[in-house]
Amino acid sequence: MVFPKLIRRERASLPVLIAAPFLALAMAALSNLMLYAAIGVDPVAVFKAMLIDPFTSYFSFSEILLKAGPLLLIAQGLAIGFRAKVFNIGAEGQFILGAIFASAIPVYMPQATGVWIWPMMLVFGMLGGLAWSAITAFWRVRLNANEILVSLMLSFVAIQLLNYLLLGPWKDPMGFNFPQSVMFQLDALLPILLPGTRVNVSLILALLASLAAWFFVLRSFAGYRLEVGGLAPNAARYAGFSQSGAIWLSLLIGGAAAGLAGAAEVAGPVGQLQRSISTGYGYAAIIVAYLGGLHPIGIVFSAFLMATLYIGGDNAMVSAGLPIAAVSVFQGSLLLAYLIAVTFVRRKLVWPHRPTA
Amino acid sequence: MIAIEFILAGMLAAATPFLLAALGELVAERSGVLNLGVEGMMAIGAAVGFITVYSGGGHVMGFVLGGLSGAALSLVFAFVVLVLHANQVAAGLAIGIMGLGLSAYFGKPFESFTVTGAGKIAIPVLTDLPAIGGLFRQDIVVWLSLLFAPALWYVLKHSKLGLLLRAVGENPHAASAIGYPVILIRLSAVAFGGLMAGIAGAYASTIYTPLWADGMIAGRGWIAVALVVFGTWMVGRVFLGACLFGAVSLGGIAAQTVGLAVPSQLLASLPYIVTIVVLGIISSNRRLVKLNGIASLGEPLEK
Numbered sequence: 001m002v003f004p005k006l007i008r009r010e011r012a013s014l015p016v017l018i019a020a021p022f023l024a025l026a027m028a029a030l031s032n033l034m035l036y037a038a039i040g041v042d043p044v045a046v047f048k049a050m051l052i053d054p055f056t057s058y059f060s061f062s063e064i065l066l067k068a069g070p071l072l073l074i075a076q077g078l079a080i081g082f083r084a085k086v087f088n089i090g091a092e093g094q095f096i097l098g099a100i101f102a103s104a105i106p107v108y109m110p111q112a113t114g115v116w117i118w119p120m121m122l123v124f125g126m127l128g129g130l131a132w133s134a135i136t137a138f139w140r141v142r143l144n145a146n147e148i149l150v151s152l153m154l155s156f157v158a159i160q161l162l163n164y165l166l167l168g169p170w171k172d173p174m175g176f177n178f179p180q181s182v183m184f185q186l187d188a189l190l191p192i193l194l195p196g197t198r199v200n201v202s203l204i205l206a207l208l209a210s211l212a213a214w215f216f217v218l219r220s221f222a223g224y225r226l227e228v229g230g231l232a233p234n235a236a237r238y239a240g241f242s243q244s245g246a247i248w249l250s251l252l253i254g255g256a257a258a259g260l261a262g263a264a265e266v267a268g269p270v271g272q273l274q275r276s277i278s279t280g281y282g283y284a285a286i287i288v289a290y291l292g293g294l295h296p297i298g299i300v301f302s303a304f305l306m307a308t309l310y311i312g313g314d315n316a317m318v319s320a321g322l323p324i325a326a327v328s329v330f331q332g333s334l335l336l337a338y339l340i341a342v343t344f345v346r347r348k349l350v351w352p353h354r355p356t357a
Numbered sequence: 358m359i360a361i362e363f364i365l366a367g368m369l370a371a372a373t374p375f376l377l378a379a380l381g382e383l384v385a386e387r388s389g390v391l392n393l394g395v396e397g398m399m400a401i402g403a404a405v406g407f408i409t410v411y412s413g414g415g416h417v418m419g420f421v422l423g424g425l426s427g428a429a430l431s432l433v434f435a436f437v438v439l440v441l442h443a444n445q446v447a448a449g450l451a452i453g454i455m456g457l458g459l460s461a462y463f464g465k466p467f468e469s470f471t472v473t474g475a476g477k478i479a480i481p482v483l484t485d486l487p488a489i490g491g492l493f494r495q496d497i498v499v500w501l502s503l504l505f506a507p508a509l510w511y512v513l514k515h516s517k518l519g520l521l522l523r524a525v526g527e528n529p530h531a532a533s534a535i536g537y538p539v540i541l542i543r544l545s546a547v548a549f550g551g552l553m554a555g556i557a558g559a560y561a562s563t564i565y566t567p568l569w570a571d572g573m574i575a576g577r578g579w580i581a582v583a584l585v586v587f588g589t590w591m592v593g594r595v596f597l598g599a600c601l602f603g604a605v606s607l608g609g610i611a612a613q614t615v616g617l618a619v620p621s622q623l624l625a626s627l628p629y630i631v632t633i634v635v636l637g638i639i640s641s642n643r644r645l646v647k648l649n650g651i652a653s654l655g656e657p658l659e660k
Contacts, residue, residue: 006441039462087446135633143637144646148393148446149583150636153629156576160626168620283454290447325461325571332397332455336433339443339451347442 004349017345021291021302024338031337032330036322045320050312053319060311062197066269067307069199070095070261072206074285075303076213077257079294081250083217085230088251090136090151091258092282093158094129098259099266100162101128103273106188107170107181117187122205122263129259130252132158137251141244147251155282166275181273190268202264207300209257214296226250258282279310280328287335293342306331360611364604366491369499370565372603374399374557376502378581379588379595380509381553385431386585387513388546389526389653393449394434396578397456398427398551399558404460406559407569410472420498420559427555428548430456435547439540442657453578460571467569474567498560510592522546526651529658539658554578576629583632587639589649598635605631 029051033043054060074091081088088094102125105117132154139145166179175182190200216223229236229246237243261281266273288306292299313327378395385392406423410416434452437443475496483493513519524532525542533539561577562569580602588595609624640646 035462089450139633139637143641144643145633145636145640146583146586149579149586150633152579153576153583153632153636156629157626157633160622160629164620164622167622283450286447286450287454323462323465325458325465328454328458329462330458332451332453332458335447335451336437336455339437339448340441343441343443 004351006343006347007350009346009348012345013348017293017342020341020345021293021298021305021338023341024291024334025305027337027341028330028334031333032326035329036326041320041322046316046322049316049319049322050309053315054308054311059197060315062194062199063311064304064307065194065199065203066197067310068303069203069206069268070265070281071285071288071306072300072303073202073209073261073264074254074258074281075288075292075299076206076209076296077254078285079289079292079296079299080213080217080223080226081254082289083230083294084226084246084250085233086140086247086250087148088133088136088151088254089148089286090133090153090155090282091254091285092278092280093151093155094132094255094258095262095265095278095282096155096158096162097128097132098125098262099128099273099277100165100262101125101131101259102263103170103181103184103266106184107273110182110185113185113187115187117185118190118267121188121267122260125259125261125263125266126256127259129255129257129262131255132259133251133255136255137248140251141247147247151251162273162275162277166273170273172272179275183272184267188267189271190264198269200264200268202261202268205260205264206303209260210296210300213299217296222249258285284310284331287331290335291338309334360615362488362491363614364607364611365489366494367607368600368603369492369495369503370603371606372599373499373502374561374565374577375581375584375602376506376596376599377557377560378554378578379584379599380506380592381550381557382582383585383588383590383592383595384509384513384522384553385547385550386651386654387522387526387590388543389529389651389656390435390438390543390547391445391449391655392431392434392547392550393446393582394430394452394456395550395554395582396574396576397453397460398430398554399456399561399578399581400460400574401430401456402427402555402558403562403574404464404558404569405555407470407472407562408463408467410563410567411467411470411569416475416563419563420556423559423563424552424555427558428552431547431551431554432544434551435544438657439543439547445655445657457572457574460574464569464571469568469570471568472563474564496564498564506592506596513592526653529653533658554581557581580628580632583636586646587635589639589645590651591649601635602628602631 036046037043054064078088078091102121105121135154136147136151139150140147170181172180172182190202193199193201193203225241226246229241229243265277284306288302289299292302316322317324378399382395402423405426406419409422410419430452434448437448438445477494477496479494484490525539529539584595584598587598605628608627612619612624
C-alpha cells in the first residue's frame with residue numbers, strides 16, 4: 001500500500017490559513033449531520049434550523065449579536081494568553097465570579113438609583129474575574145502548579161459558590177424558593193443598543209475590547225514580549241523579558257475579560273443572578289479563540305459563527321427535535337476539524353511516486 | 358468513629374474511578390503525550406457502559422464496550438496530535454468537549470435510569486476485624502484494580518516495554534534514531550489511556566453509582582490528570598493520591614452523618630479545593646517535579 005506523506009512547506013500557506021476555518025466548518029457540519037441522521041433526526045431540517053433560519057428575521061439575527069458579545073470578550077482575553085502559551089481554561093469560573101461580583105451591588109442595594117450603577121457593576125465584574133484568575137496566576141508563578149488544572153478546578157469551585165449564594169444568602173425571598181436572586185432594578189440594567197431587541201451596549205464594549213486586543217497584540221511592546229515568551233522562551237529570557245510577568249498579565253487579562261462578560265450577562269439579558277447564568281461560554285470561547293487563529297480580527301468572525309451555532313442549536317432543538325447536547329458535540333468537532341485543517345498550513349500531503357517499470 | 362469506619366469502607370471503591378483513569382493517563386504521559394481529554398473519555402465510557410448494562414448486555418460487556426469507546430475516542434486524539442502534529446492542549450480539550458457532548462447525546466433517553474451494581478466479595482476473618490473490617494469487603498473491580506496497580510508498576514519498572522516507554526518519553530529523537538517506532542508506541546500508550554478512562558467511566562456508572570445522569574463524571578477525569586502530577590508519574594504515589602481523593606469525596610457524606618453544620622456546597626467543592634492545594638504543594642517542590650517529570654511531555658515530535 002502507498003501512504004501519502006506529510007511534508008513541511010517551505011513557508012506557511014496563507015490561502016490554507018484563511019480557508020482552514022471554513023473547511024473545518026464544512027467537515028464538522030457534514031460529520032454532525034450524519035450523526036443526526038443516525039439517531040433519526042432529519043439532517044436537512046437541522047441544517048436549515050441551525051445555519052439558515054437565524055438569519056431570516058431581524059430578531060433572531062439580533063439574538064446572534066447578543067450571544068456574540070460575551071463570546072467575543074472572553075475569547076479576546078484568552079487568545080492573548082494562548083499566544084503566550086499560558087493556557088487559562090477556567091474562563092467559565094472567571095465569568096461566574098464576574099457575574100457574582102456585579103450582582104452584589106443590586107442584591108445589597110436593591111433600592112439604589114442612578115446612572116452609576118450599571119457601569120459600577122461592570123467594574124465589579126472585571127474585578128471578580130480578575131481576582132479568580134489571580135489565584136491561578138499565583139499558583140502558577142509562585143508554586144509552579146499547572147495553570148490548566150488549577151484554573152479548571154476553580155471553575156468547579158465557582159459553580160458551587162454560585163449555588164451556595166443562590167440557595168442561601170442571596171435567594172430572592174419572594175422568588176417561590178427558586179434558586180435565583182431578586183430581579184435587578186432598572187438602573188442596574190445595561191442600556192439597549194438596538195431598539196426592539198435585547199442587544200445592549202456590551203456589544204460595543206466587546207468590539208472596543210477587540211480593537212484594544214488588536215493594538216495590544218500587534219502594535220504594543222508588551223504584546224510583543226508576551227508573544228516572544230510563548231514562541232521562544234529561551235530568547236525571551238535572554239532578552240530579559242520576565243516570564244512570571246507574562247503569566248500574570250496573560251491570566252489577569254483573561255480573567256478581567258471573562259469577569260466583564262459575566263457582569264454584562266447579569267446586567268444584560270438575564271437581569272438577575274441565576275444558576276444557569278453561563279451556558280458554557282467559558283469553554284465555547286476557547287474554541288472561538290482557536291477558530292479565529294488566535295488573531296484579534298479572526299476572533300471577531302469566529303465569535304459570530306459560534307453565536308450562530310448557539311442560536312441555531314436552540315432553533316434546531318425546537319423545530320427539529322435535536323438534543324441540546326448536540327451543540328457541544330458540534331463545538332468539539334469544530335475545534336478538532338480546525339486543528340486538522342491547520343495542519344496543512346505548514347505541511348502538504350505528498351503522494352510517493354509509484355514505480356513505473 | 359462511625360464516620361471514619363464509613364470512609365475506610367468506601368474509600369477504595371470511591372478511589373477506583375480515579376485510580377484506573379489516572380493509571381491510564383500515567384502511561385500516556387510516560388510516552389510523552391499529554392491527553393487532556395480524559396474527562397470526555399470517562400464520560401463516553403460511562404454512557405456506553407451504562408447503556409450496555411441497561412440493555413441486558415451484562416457488566417463484563419459494559420466494561421468491554423465502555424473501555425473500547427474510550428479507546429476509540431483516544432485514537433482520534435492520537436491521530437490528530439501524533440500524525441497531524443496538532444497542539445496537544447487544544448486537541449485534548451476538543452476531544453474532551455466532544456466526549457462529554459456525545460455521552461449526553463446518547464445517554465439522554467436513559468437519564469436517571471438505574472441498573473443493579475455488583476455484589477461485594479469479602480475476605481474471610483479480616484472482614485470481621487473491628488473498625489477496619491469494611492476495607493476487606495469490596496466489589497470485584499476494586500479487587501482487580503488492586504492487583505492491576507502493582508502489575509503495571511512491575512511492567513513499567515522492570516520490563517523491556519516499560520523501558521521502551523520511558524525512552525520514548527524522555528528522548529523521542531534518540532529512540533527514533535535507534536529504530537524504535539516512536540509514533541506507534543505513543544499511539545498505543547494513548548489508546549491504553551483511553552481504554553482505562555473508558556473502563557473507569559463504566560465502573561462509575563454501572564457499579565459505583567449504578568445510574569445514568571448527564572454530567573455524572575463531574576470533573577473526575579480532570580482530577581485523574583492532576584493525580585498523575587501529584588504522583589509525580591509514579592504508580593505507587595498515584596495509588597495513594599487516588600485513595601486520598603476517594604476519602605475526600607466521601608468526607609462530605611461522613612460530615613453530614615456526624616452532624617457537622619457545613620454548607621453542602623462547600624463539601625461538594627472539597628475535592629476540587631484539595632486538588633488545588635495539593636497541586637500547589639507538590640509542584641512547589643521543583644526538584645521533585647523536574648527529577649520525575651517526563652522530558653518531552655506535550656511537545657510535538659516535529660515543530
